[in-house]
Amino acid sequence: MQKHQHANSRPKHKKKKKLGLFYGTVSSISIIAFIAIFYFSVLVSTKPRSILLVTQKIELILQEKFGRDNVSIDNSYLSFTNYGTLKISISGLRILYPDLDGSGKKSFIVPNLETEFSLFGFLLLQFQPNKIKLSDPNIFLGDWQKITDPKENFSTEKSDLSLIANLLGSIRKGENPIENLEIENAKLLIRGENFERKILLKKSKIHVTSSGNNLNIVSQNQINLDPKKSDLNISSSCQVSSNVICNLSVQNIILSSLAEFHPNLSELEKINATIDANISFALNNNDLKNLKFKIHSNFGDFRFLDFFAKKIDFENLSIDGEYDHDKKILNLSKIETDLKATNPENKTRLSLSLLISQFDQNRKFDFDIHLKNASGDEIEKFWPITLREYGVRDWVINHVKGGSIKEAAAKFSLSQKNQEFYLDSVSANADFSGINLKYSDDFPEIKNISATANFTDKNMKIVISDAEVLQSRISEGLVVIEDFNAKNLILKLSGKAKGKAANTLQHANNNPDFVSEVAKYLNGNSESDFDIHLPLSKEITLKNSYLAINSTFTKLDNAYLKGDAILTSKKNFGSVDFVTNFDLTAADLDVKELGLTKKSAIESQLSLIVSVQNPKIIQIKNISLWKKEGKITEKFSGELSFATSPFLVKSANFKNTNFNKNNYLISYQGDLNAHKISFRGDKINLGTFLKQKSENKNFPDLAIQIAANRADLLNNKFLKNFYFSLNCKSGLCSRGLVRASYGKQQVIDLKIEKTPEKNSINARVSDVGYIAEALDISNVVSGGDAKLKIEHYAEDNKPALRGTLTIDDDITIYENEAVKRFNKDTLFSQVRDKIFSSEKTTFDSVKINFDLQNYRLTIKSLIANNYKIGVTAKGEINLADKSCHLKGMIIPGFIVNNLFGIGKIPLVGGVISGVLTGGEGGGLFGIRYEYEKNPNDKEAKFSTNKVAAFVPSTIQNLFD
Numbered sequence: 001m002q003k004h005q006h007a008n009s010r011p012k013h014k015k016k017k018k019l020g021l022f023y024g025t026v027s028s029i030s031i032i033a034f035i036a037i038f039y040f041s042v043l044v045s046t047k048p049r050s051i052l053l054v055t056q057k058i059e060l061i062l063q064e065k066f067g068r069d070n071v072s073i074d075n076s077y078l079s080f081t082n083y084g085t086l087k088i089s090i091s092g093l094r095i096l097y098p099d100l101d102g103s104g105k106k107s108f109i110v111p112n113l114e115t116e117f118s119l120f121g122f123l124l125l126q127f128q129p130n131k132i133k134l135s136d137p138n139i140f141l142g143d144w145q146k147i148t149d150p151k152e153n154f155s156t157e158k159s160d161l162s163l164i165a166n167l168l169g170s171i172r173k174g175e176n177p178i179e180n181l182e183i184e185n186a187k188l189l190i191r192g193e194n195f196e197r198k199i200l201l202k203k204s205k206i207h208v209t210s211s212g213n214n215l216n217i218v219s220q221n222q223i224n225l226d227p228k229k230s231d232l233n234i235s236s237s238c239q240v241s242s243n244v245i246c247n248l249s250v251q252n253i254i255l256s257s258l259a260e261f262h263p264n265l266s267e268l269e270k271i272n273a274t275i276d277a278n279i280s281f282a283l284n285n286n287d288l289k290n291l292k293f294k295i296h297s298n299f300g301d302f303r304f305l306d307f308f309a310k311k312i313d314f315e316n317l318s319i320d321g322e323y324d325h326d327k328k329i330l331n332l333s334k335i336e337t338d339l340k341a342t343n344p345e346n347k348t349r350l351s352l353s354l355l356i357s358q359f360d361q362n363r364k365f366d367f368d369i370h371l372k373n374a375s376g377d378e379i380e381k382f383w384p385i386t387l388r389e390y391g392v393r394d395w396v397i398n399h400v401k402g403g404s405i406k407e408a409a410a411k412f413s414l415s416q417k418n419q420e421f422y423l424d425s426v427s428a429n430a431d432f433s434g435i436n437l438k439y440s441d442d443f444p445e446i447k448n449i450s451a452t453a454n455f456t457d458k459n460m461k462i463v464i465s466d467a468e469v470l471q472s473r474i475s476e477g478l479v480v481i482e483d484f485n486a487k488n489l490i491l492k493l494s495g496k497a498k499g500k501a502a503n504t505l506q507h508a509n510n511n512p513d514f515v516s517e518v519a520k521y522l523n524g525n526s527e528s529d530f531d532i533h534l535p536l537s538k539e540i541t542l543k544n545s546y547l548a549i550n551s552t553f554t555k556l557d558n559a560y561l562k563g564d565a566i567l568t569s570k571k572n573f574g575s576v577d578f579v580t581n582f583d584l585t586a587a588d589l590d591v592k593e594l595g596l597t598k599k600s601a602i603e604s605q606l607s608l609i610v611s612v613q614n615p616k617i618i619q620i621k622n623i624s625l626w627k628k629e630g631k632i633t634e635k636f637s638g639e640l641s642f643a644t645s646p647f648l649v650k651s652a653n654f655k656n657t658n659f660n661k662n663n664y665l666i667s668y669q670g671d672l673n674a675h676k677i678s679f680r681g682d683k684i685n686l687g688t689f690l691k692q693k694s695e696n697k698n699f700p701d702l703a704i705q706i707a708a709n710r711a712d713l714l715n716n717k718f719l720k721n722f723y724f725s726l727n728c729k730s731g732l733c734s735r736g737l738v739r740a741s742y743g744k745q746q747v748i749d750l751k752i753e754k755t756p757e758k759n760s761i762n763a764r765v766s767d768v769g770y771i772a773e774a775l776d777i778s779n780v781v782s783g784g785d786a787k788l789k790i791e792h793y794a795e796d797n798k799p800a801l802r803g804t805l806t807i808d809d810d811i812t813i814y815e816n817e818a819v820k821r822f823n824k825d826t827l828f829s830q831v832r833d834k835i836f837s838s839e840k841t842t843f844d845s846v847k848i849n850f851d852l853q854n855y856r857l858t859i860k861s862l863i864a865n866n867y868k869i870g871v872t873a874k875g876e877i878n879l880a881d882k883s884c885h886l887k888g889m890i891i892p893g894f895i896v897n898n899l900f901g902i903g904k905i906p907l908v909g910g911v912i913s914g915v916l917t918g919g920e921g922g923g924l925f926g927i928r929y930e931y932e933k934n935p936n937d938k939e940a941k942f943s944t945n946k947v948a949a950f951v952p953s954t955i956q957n958l959f960d
Helices: 002-008 012-041 052-066 119-123 150-156 162-172 255-261 263-270 376-382 389-399 501-507 512-521 687-691 768-774 817-824 826-835 893-900 952-956
Strands: 075-080 085-098 105-118 131-135 138-142 180-191 196-211 214-224 232-240 244-254 271-284 287-302 312-324 329-339 348-357 364-375 404-417 420-437 446-456 460-469 472-481 490-500 525-535 546-557 561-571 577-583 587-591 596-598 603-614 617-629 632-644 647-657 663-670 674-685 701-712 718-729 732-742 746-754 759-765 781-783 786-795 798-807 811-814 840-843 845-853 856-865 869-878 884-892 926-933 941-947
Touching (some): 052 075, 244 255, 255 271, 501 546, 826 941
Parallel strands (some): 138 180
Antiparallel strands (some): 180 196, 232 244, 244 271, 287 312, 312 329, 364 404, 460 472, 647 663, 663 674, 718 732, 798 845
16 A cells, blocks of 8 residues: 555656656657668568568667667568558567666566558558557566566566556557557466466457547457466456546456465355456546446355355355445445255345455454245354354254244344454344254254244344144244343243143153153143243253243043143242142042042142152152132142153152041052052042052062051942051062951951961951952852962962862852843753842852962862752953853752762752753753853853763763
8 A cells, every 4th residue: 555655656757757668669669660661662472571670770769768778679570461551570579667666677578569550641651550469478467576687687577567558548648549459378477475376368459449538448358367277258448538447347257266366365265156247447546446346156155164164055146346445345235146955946045245344454344144945954054153152053053953944134243353253243133934943852842933033242032923842832932032241141932832731741851751641630721821041051951941831721631630720830040849839729639549539619729849850750749739618628748759761659658637538648669669558547548549450560579558447449348447468579478467347247357477388368258249349359249258268379480379268158149141141051041040049049158279370360169059059160260351261060059068068968859850850760960061251252152061960970070
């Protein structure tokens, strides 16, 4: 800059001396050409002739103008052109001339120079040439070359383009109105302080017209920047008056090729593209003014890794811009392109403007970017890495996936200091849809987000119009960062959610096993307001977060709740506890296991703390359930913990204080391998537990102790003064005691004792029918005083029972629908009325020998007898799948008495006459039966066969 100012301040006569330099050369040649007119008579052809006198004369005139030691010519030639002009050719022209500051000399070297003159102009004493052509010159561009030795200068063969510029300047003044200037195969040497580059000017045609003081210059140029790449074509048009105004059209510019020609162009190496450009500018007092340009490229890519993290491919690029030389401002007012995207049918459109200022100091960049139809998966590519302050960019890239950015705009300013970029200001907005946000594995993913985002250098605000989380929809959502400069950067999410009630608790734990279990008990709908705060300055975890939710549940309908409920829950920063309250007033409550029931419209509330210290173990603390009817408040309290995968209760402690007029204490600890249970209180409901089917194929260790004034069983049956104690290890019980009373004077008395050889179980049940119905084994049995003697042992490391059930008292069996279906069998129908009287039969003795292992009850022998009939059976019953296979005989009762010594032989009456006799002399006979039911059968199969007579072989197979 200082050199330019110095040059403009020099005296005018020095500037005029330089401007007349080229004019002096051309005018001297013109005078000599006139002297040589007498040779025309000998030049009768167009073949060039070398005339020594002419050469010497030209050299002499030039030496007079530039100094004897400053000019040399190898040779000169005269000829006529085919179109009637005189051509003078000079080879090996070298001229030395003083530098403008007088400190050295510059050289002008042209291997071949041609001029053409009109013969008619010669006759009129007009010696200006029609055309000048320079061939194979070496032209030097850039800093002045200081030389003191002319010989050294000649050997360098470097010329200054300023001499050609002088020619144009003289033409503008009307001194030499040359119309055409041609340059061929010129080698342009560009030299700076730390660089040197060469360009081949293959062909340049300059056409000049003048009008008064105005000059119009039109040129066509063919330039090669790299021998391995195609040529560059430049067309230009300039108007020269008091200033210079030019318009250039450039085609086929390979931008990466320009990067080698000046350090300030090094950034172009990062652009892989071929462009066409239109450029206009003005020169006023050697200062560049009003530089404007338009650029177009069909396709390419760029790698500005200081701004963008990845290479960006583009198509149909257009750029409009201008450069203010005085203010040192580059204004790229319009940059538009289609960006190559993963979906070619939905191209991404990028429009931006860029203002770069303070070129001579620390540069400043002002961006205005507009983006359309960008893929959400390409946010990392399009979000400038210079906007990575506060970790927001990295956080978004790592947690936002899918969808598309319909429209986005960003205005931001950057300052460059010491090769580093600093964000001065930013304002941005974006409309996007289909975006998925997963901000932590601890929380469910938010999907298909449609939202508008706004960013500044101080804050961020995203308004969510629609989104999905699990089976719920989000509306009126907000995602906010209030202050990027805050010490602890917080991302806030809030909004409304409408959908499945179970989704509410998935923010406490998103484990699939826990989720499926929760869905059983929160199976209604919900409308919720939520508020979530996430710290971006540290790892996002449940403990580091703040969550608050208010929900209204409707249409709850599960095993425990039916109706509506209201939930409020909040978890503070640094805590793992969700402080939660349920308003259950509008719901029916029925927790049979704990004896907790209430009807809708009765005021009730459940409060608790859900603690998630470990995602695999959830604790529910400070449980408090109460209901209020009139002036009486009934309470239930406790705590429990459970594993989430698989879902399993680990511990529980409950206290009932007059809830449903019951009082008790419950304690439980356990896992898959062991359970320890303690109950003490007024009433316990065992019916719910009896209905449950154990899916555990293992046999956990057990330690159970229950003491209750009343134990409710199934089918409205209950026991009084119930005491139950049991200790088992690996399914083998070594100690146990069961005592209870029921009915009028009925009792249960069971005791398990350990002996060195085995564990024995001895029990008495004074009313088998009552207990069978209470345990939902059978509802067709009544009475029966039973005694049990059982051996408890292990076989193949699995527990087993072997024992005998004996009933010596009357036990009544009622005919049910299953038995009535046996009447389809003809033979059974003949004896049915002899067995059942008033749809029942009573046996006065029953004895069963059995084994039990792996849920398989094996009946080794069953004998039931009365004075009418005797029944035998053996077979197997699968208690797991309810399949059964039994067979035996129905025979006269006195035969059973005689064979097994069960009792006295009854009188022979109508019982043994008819169907149970074989007629006269036929002897007694029986019925052999078989009962079979497979797991998938709706009805069992029952078949019979008649036994002709009791002979020894028949007696031996009495149970077959």
